Amino acid sequence: MASPTFAVLGLYSDAQKIVDAAKQIRPRKLGRLEAYTPYPVHGLDRAIGLPPSKLGQLVLGMGITGAALALLFEWWTSAIDYPLVVGGKPLFSWQAFVPVMFEVTVLFATFTAGLAMLFALNKLPFFGHPVLHAKAIKDITRDKLALSIERDSASFDPEAAKQALLEQGAESVEVVPVPVWDHPLSLVGLLRTIAAIAAACVVAGAGMYGAIKLVPIAPPYIHMHDQPKLNAFRASGLFPDGRGMRPAVDGTVARGHLPPAFATPEEAGTMLVNPLPLTKPVAERGRKVFNDHCAICHGQVGNGVAQLSRAYGAKPGNLLSNEMVGRPDGYIYGVIVRGKNAMPSYAPDLDEKDRWAAVHYVRVLQRSQNAKDEDLR
Amino acid sequence: MTGEAPRSFMVRNLLVAFTLLGAAGAAGVYLSAGPARFWANWLVWTLFLLTLGLGNLFLVALERLVGAHWSVPMRRVPERIASLIPLAIPMLFVAFAALPVLFPWTHEEAKHNPILMAKAPWLNLPFFAIRLAVCALVWMLFYRFYVRGSLRQDESKDPGFTVRARKVAPGFMVVFFFSVTILGFDWISGLEPEWYSDMFGVYMFAGTFVSGIAAMALGVLGLIRRGRLPEVKDKHFYNLGTLGLAFTVFYSYIGFAQYMLIWYANLPEEVVWFKHRIEGAWQPVALLLTLLHFFLPFFLLIGSVGKKSPGLLRIAMLSILFGHFVDLYWLVFPVLGAQPLLGWPELAMACFFLGLGFLQIRRAMGRGADMPVGDPLLAKGLEWQL
Numbered sequence: 001m002a003s004p005t006f007a008v009l010g011l012y013s014d015a016q017k018i019v020d021a022a023k024q025i026r027p028r029k030l031g032r033l034e035a036y037t038p039y040p041v042h043g044l045d046r047a048i049g050l051p052p053s054k055l056g057q058l059v060l061g062m063g064i065t066g067a068a069l070a071l072l073f074e075w076w077t078s079a080i081d082y083p084l085v086v087g088g089k090p091l092f093s094w095q096a097f098v099p100v101m102f103e104v105t106v107l108f109a110t111f112t113a114g115l116a117m118l119f120a121l122n123k124l125p126f127f128g129h130p131v132l133h134a135k136a137i138k139d140i141t142r143d144k145l146a147l148s149i150e151r152d153s154a155s156f157d158p159e160a161a162k163q164a165l166l167e168q169g170a171e172s173v174e175v176v177p178v179p180v181w182d183h184p185l186s187l188v189g190l191l192r193t194i195a196a197i198a199a200a201c202v203v204a205g206a207g208m209y210g211a212i213k214l215v216p217i218a219p220p221y222i223h224m225h226d227q228p229k230l231n232a233f234r235a236s237g238l239f240p241d242g243r244g245m246r247p248a249v250d251g252t253v254a255r256g257h258l259p260p261a262f263a264t265p266e267e268a269g270t271m272l273v274n275p276l277p278l279t280k281p282v283a284e285r286g287r288k289v290f291n292d293h294c295a296i297c298h299g300q301v302g303n304g305v306a307q308l309s310r311a312y313g314a315k316p317g318n319l320l321s322n323e324m325v326g327r328p329d330g331y332i333y334g335v336i337v338r339g340k341n342a343m344p345s346y347a348p349d350l351d352e353k354d355r356w357a358a359v360h361y362v363r364v365l366q367r368s369q370n371a372k373d374e375d376l377r
Numbered sequence: 378m379t380g381e382a383p384r385s386f387m388v389r390n391l392l393v394a395f396t397l398l399g400a401a402g403a404a405g406v407y408l409s410a411g412p413a414r415f416w417a418n419w420l421v422w423t424l425f426l427l428t429l430g431l432g433n434l435f436l437v438a439l440e441r442l443v444g445a446h447w448s449v450p451m452r453r454v455p456e457r458i459a460s461l462i463p464l465a466i467p468m469l470f471v472a473f474a475a476l477p478v479l480f481p482w483t484h485e486e487a488k489h490n491p492i493l494m495a496k497a498p499w500l501n502l503p504f505f506a507i508r509l510a511v512c513a514l515v516w517m518l519f520y521r522f523y524v525r526g527s528l529r530q531d532e533s534k535d536p537g538f539t540v541r542a543r544k545v546a547p548g549f550m551v552v553f554f555f556s557v558t559i560l561g562f563d564w565i566s567g568l569e570p571e572w573y574s575d576m577f578g579v580y581m582f583a584g585t586f587v588s589g590i591a592a593m594a595l596g597v598l599g600l601i602r603r604g605r606l607p608e609v610k611d612k613h614f615y616n617l618g619t620l621g622l623a624f625t626v627f628y629s630y631i632g633f634a635q636y637m638l639i640w641y642a643n644l645p646e647e648v649v650w651f652k653h654r655i656e657g658a659w660q661p662v663a664l665l666l667t668l669l670h671f672f673l674p675f676f677l678l679i680g681s682v683g684k685k686s687p688g689l690l691r692i693a694m695l696s697i698l699f700g701h702f703v704d705l706y707w708l709v710f711p712v713l714g715a716q717p718l719l720g721w722p723e724l725a726m727a728c729f730f731l732g733l734g735f736l737q738i739r740r741a742m743g744r745g746a747d748m749p750v751g752d753p754l755l756a757k758g759l760e761w762q763l
Contacts, residue, residue: 042762056680087643095640098633 006130006178007034007150008161010170011139015041018145021168022047025149030161032152036131037145048147058116059109066108070101134176148176257351260337268334269327276356278363286361289354293346302365314342319362320369332359389739396732402725410722416475417713418723421705422730423468424564428557428581428701429734430461431516432589435553437523441539442546447616449758450609452749454596455589456524460741461734463520466513472564473506479712482570492571492646500570505563512556519549528744530751539753557582565705568712572650576635583628587670588701590621591694596738598687598694605747611685612763618684621674621694629671653711662707662717669700 008031012018019041026033026049033048035041071094078084079091089096118124131137131148140146147170149161162173230236236244253259262268276282291300299306302319309316317324317340324332336355339345350358367375407415433455440448476483482500487493493500522545530538558578566577574580594617600606601614639647655663677683677693684690710718749755 060679087641095637098637 003177003180005151005156005158005175007031007148007176008158008165009036009131009134009136009146009148009174009176010165010168011136011172011174012145012147012170013143015044015145017169018147019043019047021147021165021170024168025147025164028164030164031149031156034148034150035146036140036148038141038143041145053121055113055117055121058120059113062112063105063109066104066106067101069108070104071097074100128179130176130179133179134174136172136174144171257347260334260347262334263338265331265334265338265340268337269329269331272330272333274329274333274356274359276353276360278360282357282360283364285354286357286359286364289350289358290361290365293349294358297343301369302362303369316343320366324362325366325370329356329359329363332362389736392732392736392739395728396736399725399727399729399732402721403729406722406725412475412478413713414718414722415726416472416478417709417718418726419468420472420475420479420564421702421709422726423465423472424560424705424709425702426461426730426734427465427469427560428585428705429588429592430459430465430520431553431557432585432587433458433593434462434516434520434523435549435586436589436593437527438519438546438549438553441523441542442550444543444754446754446757447613447761449752449754450748451593451597451606451613451617452527452752453745453747454600455593456527456749457738457741457744458589458592458596459520459524460737462516464733464737466516469509469513469564476502476505480567480570482567487570490571496570500567508559508563512559515552515556519545519552527749527752531745531749532751534751534753536753554578554582557585565708568709569650571646573647574635574639574650576631576638580628580631580635583624583631584701584704587621587624587628588698590617590624591697591701593617594621594690594694595698598691600747601687608748608759611687612761613758614687614690615681615684615763618678618690618693621697622678622684625671625674625678625697629667629675632670653715654707658716659707659711662703666700666703666707669696669703674700 010021012021015037018035018037022033022035022044026047035044035048037044074097075092078093083091085091086096131140131146134140136144136146147165149165158175162175165173230238230244232245234244235242238244239246260268262271290302294302295306297306297308297314297316298304298319299309299316304316304318306316308314333355335343336350336358337345337347346355403415403418406418436448436455437452437459439445440452481487482493482496483502487497498504523542526538526542529535558581561577561581565581566572566574594614597606597609597614597617601609636651639651642648653659673696674693677689677696682689683693706717
């Protein structure tokens with residue numbers, strides 16, 4: 001069975017003749033008019049009735065979309081989702097957004113131009129074209145221009161098309177049948193494609209790995225991790241003593257950790273008064289300090305009975321005893337700083353205010369555990 | 378043909394009357410509104426005419442440099458507009474009288490200002506005059522070479538000139554960029570000499586080029602409408618629209634880049650220049666500038682319709698040309714105060730300079746044919762296909 005006709009080709013050698021022929025044949029509506037030429041011919045697009053390309057409008061639309069999306073994204077990230085003041089500028093600084101908007105506009109526009117041209121308007125992917133099987137294809141890709149009348153409906157008449165082309169000065173005429181294709185998506189073809197992609201990945205990955213790891217002469221870039229720098233616990237040639245970490249200068253005092261002027265808690269009791277007023281926030285702070293640091297031995301209420309004392313058989317002081325009630329604030333402060341018996345110094349853990357707040361809380365505990373009638377009122 | 382001469386005579390007389398009226402008005406401006414306002418107007422209009430002339434001379438040289446065919450049939454138009462250069466150069470020398478009025482670096486206090494003292498090797502009167510004289514000399518030499526040579530070629534049909542013009546073009550490009558940069562630095566940046574912007578020369582060039590294209594396109598469209606360029610078709614002036622679009626974008630790109638860098642760095646002596654120009658009463662002028670110099674021409678010219686339709690192309694090019702005037706006004710006038718000054722003094726000065734400009738172009742139009750008939754590339758240019 002002969003396969004149906006795809007198109008009738010008429011060959012011309014002269015660009016003006018093919019344009020004139022197309023203008024004459026087009027109104028007769030013999031079929032879809034198409035032209036195959038080795039170089040662009042001015043006016044031929046209009047002669048075969050191609051509408052103006054929609055690509056320009058598409059690109060403009062997508063360009064504006066890109067600009068709008070970039071603006072929206074930048075506004076949302078810098079002014080809504082993660083507001084961060086940079087250089088004292090307003091959160092919504094359109095001036096800083098313009099370069100990104102410009103780039104995204106170009107990105108959207110060029111991708112639209114390329115992809116829409118290939119896939120939407122030129123209808124790719126396209127596995128071969130019937131005209132490629134015509135005998136005239138060698139001439140068409142060299143120096144001849146072909147006007148083609150193509151099948152657009154069942155009533156397409158190849159004879160009439162042939163006649164029309166010859167009337168309009170075609171040098172020769174060829175009937176191109178619809179070719180018989182193998183199915184483009186065969187199993188072997190798919191497997192080959194997958195194998196090729198896998199091979200490409202392996203080659204590219206191995207090549208990149210080799211370039212970075214195995215060829216030390218020219219590393220592609222220096223990692224930030226490898227830059228020359230001082231490391232706190234490593235040796236360094238930068239300083240004469242060979243140490244990376246610098247010891248503090250003699251006499252350095254950390255903020256809030258002035259060294260105490262007293263030698264013993266008793267001395268502190270005669271020297272110091274509690275500088276903090278007894279207010280609710282101070283008492284709250286004192287409770288937190290006491291519960292975090294003191295209660296493990298002295299107990300939640302300060303009576304010297306707690307988990308740790310039971311486990312180890314130690315005897316922490318009873319802060320509610322009459323002796324302790326009679327001691328001045330400075331004495332308790334002094335014990336916190338200097339320690340007493342088995343109790344170590346808490347000076348490194350607690351700053352000035354924490355210590356005095358804890359002293360206040362000890363007084364609060366003493367009063368609450370021996371509450372008098374007037375305290376309850 | 379017989380009715381043409383009296384009409385032409387009438388137009389000329391009207392222009393002369395217009396100019397004389399403007400001149401009388403300008404004298405009134407100097408006496409009543411004060412020298413500062415007079416010289417500011419003088420500077421804006423001199424630079425306007427000069428940049429149009431230089432932009433068109435650049436277009437001529439650019440065509441020679443790249444060997445373009447499409448623009449050959451229209452080349453007489455930029456050659457004629459370039460005749461604004463010999464008109465504007467004397468005006469620029471007259472503007473030396475504006476130096477003590479408008480340019481703070483000429484004042485006595487400048488000797489005690491550390492920034493201006495550091496700039497003194499550049500901003501001093503002898504060097505300023507030498508620079509301007511050298512620039513003017515170079516512009517005139519190239520103007521005479523290109524325009525006179527092209528007119529002589531009408532008679533001699535000597536193809537050798539086309540070759541020579543091409544060989545000279547690269548030299549003109551280099552000289553042109555330097556001289557336009559100097560023009561911008563000296564006559565506009567110099568108004569506020571504490572301001573720095575390396576980009577200003579490029580900004581000046583971009584404005585010069587795009588307004589040159591606009592003036593050329595308007596000239597071409599005007600001649601076509603009067604039937605004097607019957608063989609020039611839309612395929613020819615389509616490219617003017619394309620160039621106009623490209624360099625509108627270039628101008629805006631440079632203008633925005635200059636603004637954005639200064640906005641980002643936020644250095645007091647730089648940022649104050651923009652503060653005076655985009656805040657307060659000057660804000661509407663700045664917005665008008667972006668509209669006329671970018672948004673309107675950009676969206677008119679981006680499609681092929683706008684480049685091929687004479688009506689739309691004319692609107693876009695008028696917008697660019699008016700935008701160029703607004704640009705110069707916006708650059709110069711803020712030194713006079715926080716309020717944009719616009720009144721009868723500006724109108725009178727506009728009459729004077731526009732009248733002179735049109736008279737000069739009319740005079741140039743009397744010389745030679747409307748197309749460069751002696752150019753061997755003319756036939757190719759007429760056949761040229763889009």
